[in-house]
Amino acid sequence: MSSEGSSGPSTATSAVGRKKGSISAFLNNSYYRGIIFQALTIALIVGFVWWVVGNTVTNLAERNIASGFGFLNSTAGFSINFSLIEYSEESTHGRVLLVGLLNTILCAALSIFFATIIGFVVGVGRLSSNWLVRKLSAAYVEIVRNVPLLLIILFVYIAVLQVLPSPRNSFSLFGDFFWNNRGLVTPQPVFESGSGLIFFVFIAALVMSFFVRMWARKRQMETGAQFPVFYTALGLIIGLPVITYFLAGQPISFVFPELKGFNFVGGINIVNELLALVIALSMYTASYIAEIVRAGILSVSHGQTEAAYSLGLSPGKTTRLIVIPQAMRLIIPPLTSQYLNLTKNSSLAAAIAYPELVSVFAGTSLNQVGQAVEVLSITMAIYLSLSLLTSLLMNWYNASMALKER
Amino acid sequence: MSIRSILSKILLAGFGTVLVAAISTAAQAQSTLSQVQGKGFVQCGVSQGLPGFSNPDDSGNWTGIDVDVCRAVAAAVFGDADKVKYTPLSAKERFTALQSGEIDILSRNTTMSMQRDTALGVNFVGINYYDGQGFMVRKDLGVTSALQLSGASVCTNTGTTTELNVADYFRANNMPYEIVAFEKADEGVASYDAGRCDVYTTDQSGLYAQRLKLTDKDAHVVLPELISKEPLGPAVRQGDDEWANVVRWSLNAMLNAEEADVTSSNVDRMLGSDNPIIRRMLGVEGSYGENLGLSNRWAYNIIKQVGNYSESFERNVGVNTPLGISRGLNALWTDGGIQYAAPIR
Numbered sequence: 001m002s003s004e005g006s007s008g009p010s011t012a013t014s015a016v017g018r019k020k021g022s023i024s025a026f027l028n029n030s031y032y033r034g035i036i037f038q039a040l041t042i043a044l045i046v047g048f049v050w051w052v053v054g055n056t057v058t059n060l061a062e063r064n065i066a067s068g069f070g071f072l073n074s075t076a077g078f079s080i081n082f083s084l085i086e087y088s089e090e091s092t093h094g095r096v097l098l099v100g101l102l103n104t105i106l107c108a109a110l111s112i113f114f115a116t117i118i119g120f121v122v123g124v125g126r127l128s129s130n131w132l133v134r135k136l137s138a139a140y141v142e143i144v145r146n147v148p149l150l151l152i153i154l155f156v157y158i159a160v161l162q163v164l165p166s167p168r169n170s171f172s173l174f175g176d177f178f179w180n181n182r183g184l185v186t187p188q189p190v191f192e193s194g195s196g197l198i199f200f201v202f203i204a205a206l207v208m209s210f211f212v213r214m215w216a217r218k219r220q221m222e223t224g225a226q227f228p229v230f231y232t233a234l235g236l237i238i239g240l241p242v243i244t245y246f247l248a249g250q251p252i253s254f255v256f257p258e259l260k261g262f263n264f265v266g267g268i269n270i271v272n273e274l275l276a277l278v279i280a281l282s283m284y285t286a287s288y289i290a291e292i293v294r295a296g297i298l299s300v301s302h303g304q305t306e307a308a309y310s311l312g313l314s315p316g317k318t319t320r321l322i323v324i325p326q327a328m329r330l331i332i333p334p335l336t337s338q339y340l341n342l343t344k345n346s347s348l349a350a351a352i353a354y355p356e357l358v359s360v361f362a363g364t365s366l367n368q369v370g371q372a373v374e375v376l377s378i379t380m381a382i383y384l385s386l387s388l389l390t391s392l393l394m395n396w397y398n399a400s401m402a403l404k405e406r
Numbered sequence: 407m408s409i410r411s412i413l414s415k416i417l418l419a420g421f422g423t424v425l426v427a428a429i430s431t432a433a434q435a436q437s438t439l440s441q442v443q444g445k446g447f448v449q450c451g452v453s454q455g456l457p458g459f460s461n462p463d464d465s466g467n468w469t470g471i472d473v474d475v476c477r478a479v480a481a482a483v484f485g486d487a488d489k490v491k492y493t494p495l496s497a498k499e500r501f502t503a504l505q506s507g508e509i510d511i512l513s514r515n516t517t518m519s520m521q522r523d524t525a526l527g528v529n530f531v532g533i534n535y536y537d538g539q540g541f542m543v544r545k546d547l548g549v550t551s552a553l554q555l556s557g558a559s560v561c562t563n564t565g566t567t568t569e570l571n572v573a574d575y576f577r578a579n580n581m582p583y584e585i586v587a588f589e590k591a592d593e594g595v596a597s598y599d600a601g602r603c604d605v606y607t608t609d610q611s612g613l614y615a616q617r618l619k620l621t622d623k624d625a626h627v628v629l630p631e632l633i634s635k636e637p638l639g640p641a642v643r644q645g646d647d648e649w650a651n652v653v654r655w656s657l658n659a660m661l662n663a664e665e666a667d668v669t670s671s672n673v674d675r676m677l678g679s680d681n682p683i684i685r686r687m688l689g690v691e692g693s694y695g696e697n698l699g700l701s702n703r704w705a706y707n708i709i710k711q712v713g714n715y716s717e718s719f720e721r722n723v724g725v726n727t728p729l730g731i732s733r734g735l736n737a738l739w740t741d742g743g744i745q746y747a748a749p750i751r
């Protein structure tokens with residue numbers, strides 16, 4: 001609202017000498033007037049939403065279209081070829097929603113991970129002193145950024161499919177991994193009793209690494225001596241579970257895929273749709289992230305770099321310890337919106353048959369039950385929640401990265 | 407709070423209200439027939455391109471047996487079969503477009519089913535093609551029956567009954583399978599062509615049409631099994647009986663014309679026929695057109711400009727077209743098929 005509203009009720013007496021408290025004096029008081037207009041605006045918005053909802057409900061009833069959320073408990077009756085949880089044709093539409101949501105989150109999380117790595121590498125590469133690296137990075141950004149995402153997705157998918165052989169002539173890696181035009185088939189781990197212990201040790205190793213980091217920091221503050229935290233943590237996180245695995249009598253076994261009839265049986269089949277989607281989304285979003293990173297690094301004054309060099313820090317350390325932390329303050333907010341875009345863009349997967357939320361729930365389920373209003377409201381609410389969650393995490397990270405003035 | 411910002415707020419609110427009001431006038435105040443007559447054309451919902459059923463040619467003219475239903479309605483209402491505008495719809499959008507009044511007729515190779523007829527606020531007014539879901543495979547797989555497809559990957563597209571039928575069929579026969587469901591038929595066919603799936607499934611008429619788009623159409627074969635009943639027909643909004651009658655009888659007129667051997671070439675001569683069936687149909691006797699709210703020459707115009715059912719069939723999907731579909735179930739009841747229209751009397 002306007003900033004003209006004074007901070008409290010003032011005793012406004014107009015120049016004409018009307019009685020204080022009369023209607024016009026009340027209306028001429030900018031504070032009360034502000035309140036009235038805000039109340040009016042809220043009333044308009046609420047009334048508008050009320051009217052739209054009422055109108056929708058009436059029209060649905062008039063057209064004899066079923067409504068309500070009962071369909072979530074009805075049997076779906078169709079199959080989904082890639083699911084992180086148990087799913088069969090007998091499952092409900094509610095289960096379909098869950099499968100689609102998990103598939104969306106899986107593909108968004110993987111893509112965010114890779115897009116961030118590629119984006120940072122290319123972004124730093126654009127500022128490299130090496131001519132070739134600089135030009136290659138620039139070319140990557142310009143090409144990928146200026147092609148519509150759907151085209152990239154379709155291109156990657158069809159291109160990937162065209163080069164890969166049929167299941168009978170799969171590319172094989174180590175004899176147990178197979179890649180063909182259906183997907184990437186890997187051995188499937190089977191967790192027997194005692195494997196819970198390994199998981200527990202893995203968590204314990206994570207916690208221990210955290211404490212090692214805290215202790216190393218404290219020691220460096222006091223003595224200046226550095227401790228190889230990264231390698232220690234790596235050793236803990238990988239080493240301890242492996243040792244436990246052998247001590248517990250190797251409780252994890254593997255089911256190896258075998259070629260039977262049309263395709264491999266057994267093992268985990270990571271469908272090519274997911275691979276193509278992650279490749280395309282990562283590449284596309286990375287080109288935007290690269291520009292954000294470049295801008296962030298350029299925003300750090302060159303004096304910082306020179307000061308670091310004069311202290312004898314190597315260029316690598318300067319970038320890692322001086323430039324990037326300061327650049328992050330500028331990078332994180334636009335990076336957040338790139339993450340949000342990526343998550344929402346994952347819905348384009350419907351074009352290449354990856355069974356994510358929009359494809360299975362707002363697609364197949366919607367068509368079976370025909371209740372567009374309910375299905376789309378749920379879908380929209382889910383994307384909104386995902387976006388808000390991402391924002392929340394990134395804002396929290398941003399606050400922890402903010403310049404602390406002492 | 408300046409005057410200007412107040413005014414802009416009021417304008418904004420007003421504008422928003424008007425916008426929504428404009429969108430929501432889909433609330434049918436008047437009957438579809440008088441609306442159509444008022445605007446001067448029929449808005450017809452068709453597919454995004456299915457050869458033989460509804461497909462735009464190089465110059466943008468739509469052709470196909472589904473398109474002919476819309477043209478027949480336009481001929482009946484306006485005496486001019488060209489007064490049709492087309493809205494290409496995906497399987498997903500089609501019912502919403504009809505419910506919301508965006509289109510007047512949905513004539514888009516759409517299967518009539520109880521769920522759709524009762525819960526979606528639409529009415530199916532006839533069947534213009536009796537179809538069933540089938541499978542297409544590569545010839546070199548050596549598969550001769552759908553029962554040999556255990557463990558196969560199956561490509562199809564979302565938003566149809568095909569996914570459910572595949573699930574029912576494979577489960578009933580205890581065969582594992584993998585379904586790969588694409589948003590659009592084009593991507594589904596392209597992926598099947600690239601080897602992503604062993605099988606492509608949709609309505610059998612669609613298989614013949616999609617086979618034309620493959621790189622080597624002779625390397626693929628349509629399996630004999632039909633795994634479902636897919637009666638395809640035009641649909642209108644529920645609750646407008648007058649308009650439903652117009653569409654239903656436009657389709658029936660084409661079938662009755664075939665039965666009476668009245669074609670687009672002989673219809674003028676037939677006006678002088680002594681046969682009471684033909685006289686009633688062509689509006690020489692009785693007031694059947696007026697009962698529909700149209701002119702008595704409604705059926706004459708359909709037959710003259712669109713042709714009878716047989717002409718439409720042979721022109722678009724018949725044995726002499728690239729699709730090469732025989733009449734089969736879609737032959738008249740007098741010729742061993744099941745196409746049977748109620749009489750005009």
